[in-house]
Amino acid sequence: MGKVIKLAVHTPEKLGLKKVRRRKRINLEDYGQLSLFDQDTTKILSLPGKKNFFEEAISLDESGNPEAERFYLLAVENEESVEDALCNLAILKSSQDEAIAAVDYLTQCLKKSPRHFEAHYNLGNVYSDLSNFDLAKVHYELAAQIAPEFPNSFYNLGLVLISLKEYKRAIECINHYVSLSPDADTSTAKELVNTLDTIAQ
C-alpha cells in the first residue's frame, strides 16, 4: 500500500493590484561606501517661465511698480496684446491726472479694436472725470452693450444719468446693477434709488 504523504499547503498569493511601497533605504555605509548623494534637503526649484512684455507689465502693475508703464510700452512696440496694453497705459495715465493722455491711449485702443469692452468702460470713467457726461454716457452704454453681464457699467451709467437729470433711466440702470450683483454690498445703490425715487416723483 502506498503511503499518503501530507504536503504543506501554501495559500496562494492574492493576485491583483499591488500597492507601491517604499523600500527600506539601504545604508551604503554598512557596505563600506560613503553615502555622498544621500541628501534629503535637496530641493528641486522650478525656474519661472519666460514672460512676455505684457505679462511682465501686468504683474508689475498689480504690485504697483512704476516700471509697469515701460513694459506696457514695450508690449505695444513688440505687438504683444497691443489693445490691452494701450488700455492699461490709459489707466496709469488717468491715475497720474493726465486725462488727455488717457483718452489718447484709449482711442488708440478702440482704433485697433472698436468693441474693446474695457476701453469703452474706462473712457466712460475718464469723460465723467472731465465732467463730459454726454460722452461718458455713450461709452458706458457701449460697454453695457458689449458686456451686458458686467454690473459696474450700469452703476456708473446710472450716476452719469443723475448728472444729466435723467432720473427715471438712472433708477433703471442702478436697479439693473443691483440685480447683476447678488453677492456685492448694494446698500448704497439701493439708498440711491430710494433718493432718486423721491426726486423723480
Next chain:
Amino acid sequence: MSEDKNPHLIDHFERLKAILPEVYLPVKNDPKYTNDTMFSLLKNSLGVIEAVYLQSPESFSNTQLDVYSNIISQMEEMGIEYKGNKEILNKAANQLIMQAKKPMEKAGLVSRADLGRKTG
C-alpha cells in the same frame, strides 16, 4: 478822555450819554453789527470768486468747486440766505456724485466670462 476833544462840550455829551445810553453804545461791540459786517464781507468775497469763475470756468479745479459748495451749504446751515452760483453748485454736485463711481478696469486680467462675477 482824549486831549483833542473840546473841553467845553465834554460835560454836555456826558449828560447825553446818561440820558440816551442806546445811542452812545460802542458800535464795534454790537454782535449784530459784527455779523452784518462779516456777512457783507463774505458776500463780497463770494462775488469775487463767482466773477473769476464766469471769466474762466475751466480755471476752477475740482477741489475749488468743492470748497465753494461747502461754503454755501455751511452758510445755509447757519441760517444765512445766499443762493450762490447755480452753475458752480451743479458742477460740484455732479462731481460729488461721480466720486462714487466704480473704478477703471484693467484689460488682460480676466476673461470676459468672468466679468459678470466681478463687482467693485
